[in-house]
Amino acid sequence: MSIGKRVRLERLINRDTGKTVLVPMDHGVSSGPMKGIINLKDTVQKIAEGGANGIILHKGMVEAGHRGKGKDVGLIIHMSASTDLSLRKNDKVLVCTVEEAIKLGADGVSIHVNIGAEDEKQMLKDFGEVSKKCLEWQMPLLAMMYYRGPEVKNPYDPKAIAHIARIAAELGADIVKVPYTGDPETFREVVEGCPVPVVIAGGPKVDSDEALLKMVYDAVVVAGCAGLSIGRNIFQHEDITKITYVLSKIVHEGITVDEALKLLK
Numbered sequence: 001m002s003i004g005k006r007v008r009l010e011r012l013i014n015r016d017t018g019k020t021v022l023v024p025m026d027h028g029v030s031s032g033p034m035k036g037i038i039n040l041k042d043t044v045q046k047i048a049e050g051g052a053n054g055i056i057l058h059k060g061m062v063e064a065g066h067r068g069k070g071k072d073v074g075l076i077i078h079m080s081a082s083t084d085l086s087l088r089k090n091d092k093v094l095v096c097t098v099e100e101a102i103k104l105g106a107d108g109v110s111i112h113v114n115i116g117a118e119d120e121k122q123m124l125k126d127f128g129e130v131s132k133k134c135l136e137w138q139m140p141l142l143a144m145m146y147y148r149g150p151e152v153k154n155p156y157d158p159k160a161i162a163h164i165a166r167i168a169a170e171l172g173a174d175i176v177k178v179p180y181t182g183d184p185e186t187f188r189e190v191v192e193g194c195p196v197p198v199v200i201a202g203g204p205k206v207d208s209d210e211a212l213l214k215m216v217y218d219a220v221v222v223a224g225c226a227g228l229s230i231g232r233n234i235f236q237h238e239d240i241t242k243i244t245y246v247l248s249k250i251v252h253e254g255i256t257v258d259e260a261l262k263l264l265k
Contacts, residue, residue, distance in 0.1 A: 004138035009174065011074040011107040012054045012140060013197065013227075017252045019220065020175070020199065020227040021244065022142075023047050023234050024056035024110075026078040030089070036235035041065035043235050048073040050244025054107065056142075056229070059096045062104050076142055077101040079130065080112035090148045091119035094126050098133040108140035108174075115164045116149030124171070131172030143173035144201070144229070155179065158186035165194040177201055177229045180215055184222035191225050202230030209243070213260045216250050227251045239264075 001009075013020045025037050025044075036043055040061055047055060048068020056076040057066065066075050079101070080092040092112045101109045111130055113123045127143065134141040145164040147155045154160075158181045168176040173196060180200045181187045191198050200219045206212045212233050219225045228251060237243040246264050249255045255263075 002138045005140055005174070008107045008138070009140050012076070012175075014053060014252055018197070018226065019251050020053040020197070021051070021248045021251050022054045022056060022076070022199065022227070022229040023052050023244070024078070024144075024229055024231040025061070025235055026056055026058050027231060028061070029058055029081045029083065029095075031084050034232075034236075036232070036240070043240060044068055044073065045071075046240035047234065047244050050241040051248040052244050053227075056110055059100055059104060062106075066105075074107045075105065076108040076110050076140075077104060077106040078110045078112070080110075080126075080144075088118060090114040090117035092123055092126075094130070098130065098137055098139050102137060102139065106139075108142055109134065110142035110144060110177075112144040112146070113164075113168075114146050114148040115160075115167065116147055116152045118149065120149070124167075127168075127171050134174075135172065140174045141172060142175040142177060142229070143168035143171070144177040146179065146201075156181055158189065161187075162190045162193045165190050165198055169194050169196045175199060175226070179203060180219050184218040187219055187223040187225065191223055197226030199227045199229045200225060202228070202233040205232045205236060209264055210257065210261060212243075213246070213250065213257045213264075216247055217257050217260070220251050221254045 044065040045068045048071035054074030079096040081095040082089045145168050147160040246260045
């Protein structure tokens with residue numbers, strides 16, 4: 001790895017722990033304006049104050065809010081898009097380039113690939129092209145990998161999740177985001193089968209803070225993954241700064257769920 005990529009990754013991954021807390025806020029394209037990302041500047045400020053390592057935005061939102069005042073946070077530009085209004089929302093297309101992300105001051109880029117979707121082959125082809133450009137420019141690449149499609153029965157199937165994580169590593173990702181399988185034993189196999197850092201997705205908004213904290217603790221502390229990339233469960237929380245802070249304490253310091261709940265309350 002060249003110095004350029006190392007410098008950028010150091011803005012996204014904690015050098016002391018080797019772990020990261022990322023907050024994706026690219027939902028405006030897929031789902032429209034929603035609570036938490038309407039006033040992006042305010043939300044980014046709260047996330048930065050909570051100690052997140054990075055945020056993920058689409059290119060048009062960088063000017064709306066990309067750095068916290070007094071607290072810096074890494075910037076990843078998301079390059080994939082589809083909308084919930086589409087008849088084939090699992091088919092992602094590229095809407096940005098690595099060169100555009102560099103011009104916008106990004107520390108990394110991300111893409112979304114749905115394995116099992118009808119347009120899987122095009123998304124894999126796009127992955128290869130983006131990976132090539134990232135290698136050329138020494139830009140860190142986060143691959144958001146999901147098992148989704150018309151024939152998919154269980155999008156959290158451990159064998160499938162291990163497979164899609166490995167696909168991302170094989171094609172040149174520096175960080176891989178996948179759904180949590182539901183238990184630390186099977187998720188440890190996902191982590192062990194992927195030679196680059198794995199982070200968990202947050203998925204739909206959870207029922208309780210305790211459920212969120214336990215998922216993160218089991219995935220990071222027990223199963224050994226490299227952190228999280230959680231959106232709605234952070235930016236739609238009643239206290240964005242505090243939930244970001246507490247999740248960061250679990251990821252970087254390994255505090256227990258009970259300790260985290262006490263800090264949250």
